[in-house]
Amino acid sequence: MTPSALVGRDRPTRTVLIFPGLLLIAVLVTLLALGSGAVAIAPGDVLAILWHRPSGTLDPALARDAVVLVEIRLPRLIAGFAIGAAIAIAGAGMQGLFRNPLADPGLIGISSGAAVAAVGFIVVLGPWLQNTAPELLRFGLPVAAFTGGLVVTALIVAIATRDGRIDVAMLLLGGIAVNALAGALIGLLVFMSDDQQLREATFWMMGSLAAITWPALLQTLPLLVLPLLAIPYAARALNALLLGEADARLLGFAVERTKALVVIVTALAIGAGVAISGIIGFIGLVAPHLARLLVGVDHRLMLPASALLGGTLLVGADLAARLVVLPAELPIGIVTALVGSPFFLWMLQRRLRQPAF
Amino acid sequence: MLSATAIEVERQGRRILGPVSLELQPGAVTVLVGPNGAGKSTLLEVLAGITRPDRGSVAIAGRLLERTAPRELARRRAVLRQHNELAFAFTAGEVVALGRSPHHGRYRRAIETRLIESALGEAGVGHLALRSYPTLSGGERQRVQFARALAQLATPDGLVERGILLLDEPSASLDPAHQERLFVIARRLARASVLVTAVVHDLNLAALVADRIVMLDAGRIVADGPPEAVLTAERIAAVFGIAVDVLRHPASGRPLLASRLDTRDLRPALEEVA
Numbered sequence: 001m002t003p004s005a006l007v008g009r010d011r012p013t014r015t016v017l018i019f020p021g022l023l024l025i026a027v028l029v030t031l032l033a034l035g036s037g038a039v040a041i042a043p044g045d046v047l048a049i050l051w052h053r054p055s056g057t058l059d060p061a062l063a064r065d066a067v068v069l070v071e072i073r074l075p076r077l078i079a080g081f082a083i084g085a086a087i088a089i090a091g092a093g094m095q096g097l098f099r100n101p102l103a104d105p106g107l108i109g110i111s112s113g114a115a116v117a118a119v120g121f122i123v124v125l126g127p128w129l130q131n132t133a134p135e136l137l138r139f140g141l142p143v144a145a146f147t148g149g150l151v152v153t154a155l156i157v158a159i160a161t162r163d164g165r166i167d168v169a170m171l172l173l174g175g176i177a178v179n180a181l182a183g184a185l186i187g188l189l190v191f192m193s194d195d196q197q198l199r200e201a202t203f204w205m206m207g208s209l210a211a212i213t214w215p216a217l218l219q220t221l222p223l224l225v226l227p228l229l230a231i232p233y234a235a236r237a238l239n240a241l242l243l244g245e246a247d248a249r250l251l252g253f254a255v256e257r258t259k260a261l262v263v264i265v266t267a268l269a270i271g272a273g274v275a276i277s278g279i280i281g282f283i284g285l286v287a288p289h290l291a292r293l294l295v296g297v298d299h300r301l302m303l304p305a306s307a308l309l310g311g312t313l314l315v316g317a318d319l320a321a322r323l324v325v326l327p328a329e330l331p332i333g334i335v336t337a338l339v340g341s342p343f344f345l346w347m348l349q350r351r352l353r354q355p356a357f
Numbered sequence: 358m359l360s361a362t363a364i365e366v367e368r369q370g371r372r373i374l375g376p377v378s379l380e381l382q383p384g385a386v387t388v389l390v391g392p393n394g395a396g397k398s399t400l401l402e403v404l405a406g407i408t409r410p411d412r413g414s415v416a417i418a419g420r421l422l423e424r425t426a427p428r429e430l431a432r433r434r435a436v437l438r439q440h441n442e443l444a445f446a447f448t449a450g451e452v453v454a455l456g457r458s459p460h461h462g463r464y465r466r467a468i469e470t471r472l473i474e475s476a477l478g479e480a481g482v483g484h485l486a487l488r489s490y491p492t493l494s495g496g497e498r499q500r501v502q503f504a505r506a507l508a509q510l511a512t513p514d515g516l517v518e519r520g521i522l523l524l525d526e527p528s529a530s531l532d533p534a535h536q537e538r539l540f541v542i543a544r545r546l547a548r549a550s551v552l553v554t555a556v557v558h559d560l561n562l563a564a565l566v567a568d569r570i571v572m573l574d575a576g577r578i579v580a581d582g583p584p585e586a587v588l589t590a591e592r593i594a595a596v597f598g599i600a601v602d603v604l605r606h607p608a609s610g611r612p613l614l615a616s617r618l619d620t621r622d623l624r625p626a627l628e629e630v631a
Binding site (some may be wrong): 099100101182187236238240242243244246247249250251253254292296298 | 374405406407426427428431432433434436438440443444445446447448450452455456458459461509511
């Protein structure tokens with residue numbers, strides 16, 4: 001037995017195969033998503049458009065397809081992948097912090113908190129900003145969603161912490177309360193709003209990638225990428241935190257700093273995601289869990305695997321949302337919840353039978 | 358040298374420890390004994406910096422604990438605690454590897470791997486390295502955690518300088534063979550001038566392994582010295598409320614406590630079982 005196999009922390013043979021495998025699946029799902037829809041584009045044509053269009057050497061017969069691909073599907077795909085990856089690492093971070101695989105940002109109320117802040121911002125400040133400073137309206141939305149997510153995250157951490165330990169029942173029950181309150185507040189704000197805003201309620205509650213355009217994407221993309229770049233810095237500390245906060249401190253980690261980083265990263269990822277796509281549930285639960293099954297618990301491997309899986313899953317869910325009821329489309333949150341809820345129940349039930357994942 | 362000065366700890370307005378002052382020397386195994394609730398584990402947590410005392414201070418070589426960077430402390434001080442659950446399925450090897458965290462980036466990967474392996478081997482858990490930690494028994498987990506502490510104090514040349522090892526009831530869930538193994542290692546570390554302090558429940562075990570015994574009762578130190586001076590029949594009767602005869606251990610000459618528990622009182626109960 002080789003030394004590294006004995007220690008097992010590198011899991012060399014498995015990861016060597018798993019990461020290229022995940023990348024391959026991501027590329028395949030991506031090509032499928034770009035080619036499918038009301039206008040079907042063959043995978044070869046997708047590649048031809050992506051390759052030739054920037055240089056202006058594109059076959060004119062593909063011009064119409066190129067517009068659909070580049071102006072509609074591409075920003076949607078990039079947004080979907082980035083949001084999925086960001087939600088997944090937010091989920092993975094929260095689960096590490098709470099030392100519990102059930103701590104999904106949606107289930108514990110962070111997504112709803114962000115949505116309430118976003119809807120509140122539109123309904124309360126929107127009409128006023130529309131006339132005075134429309135720029136501020138666009139830039140303010142992600143900021144409002146981020147703030148909402150941050151407030152709820154801090155609140156949930158405070159509610160669930162008893163004597164330095166995290167009470168998981170309190171965490172999930174607190175999430176139920178926050179979700180119920182958020183639902184009521186969104187309902188109230190919708191009640192106060194006009195018809196157009198009413199239609200948007202579905203968007204906030206169930207999520208959609210349909211409205212994404214290049215400007216909206218480019219404005220939010222940095223807020224989604226920042227968490228992906230920042231979370232690796234917490235990976236080793238999150239590993240140590242699985243032993244408990246006191247033990248992580250005894251190993252020399254700045255636990256409070258790690259907690260703050262993960263909380264901010266989560267609020268940023270969820271806030272930015274909610275601001276352009278509404279509430280999309282369960283990706284933060286499913287992706288990290290699959291990542292753990294594939295590469296193990298070590299956050300240095302598990303976080304990148306979660307990001308890849310989260311992006312792929314969300315693009316896949318969006319693909320399903322677009323195709324199932326052509327030419328209309330489903331809210332994507334319905335798709336993720338249809339798949340995610342049974343998964344959550346399965347995890348709960350498995351949790352009862354065995355103490356750990 | 359690890360010194361605690363005028364330590365007092367309160368919980369919900371009640372003083373559960375102190376005032377206690379204690380100086381611990383490197384190169385010796387000091388064992389804290391006392392009845393349940395005497396404050397042994399609390400004192401150990403204060404020494405480890407896990408519990409901040411309400412009054413008093415802890416210093417390592419004259420430097421206050423809270424003035425020392427956590428990472429710097431972690432490079433020379435390992436703590437084995439009682440609770441050891443883990444929510445996610447790290448392998449035992451990965452848990453031990455976490456003990457190397459304070460030294461991250463210092464040595465090459467191959468050296469780190471060797472140190473982790475030798476810690477696993479020393480604690481007798483080499484065969485468990487690839488097992489999922491949550492599937493291990495209580496005793497196996499305890500040994501894996503001990504291996505993590507050993508890995509934390511290891512360097513390629515042997516041991517960290519002026520190392521400190523704090524053990525909170527390290528043998529509670531271990532079978533006799535593994536208890537012995539753990540304390541043999543602890544004594545070996547002490548001979549290599551590590552400061553070793555352990556909370557131990559079993560007074561006979563304490564008598565065998567300790568260079569110095571500190572006895573606590575109701576939050577105060579009631580005796581402090583070599584085993585034969587601390588473990589007297591009168592003191593054990595006064596502090597623990599049990600009657601014992603203090604014999605001499607045939608091999609080591611250390612105190613050996615024989616309980617005067619009247620076995621005749623047990624007979625009706627035993628007959629019921631039969």
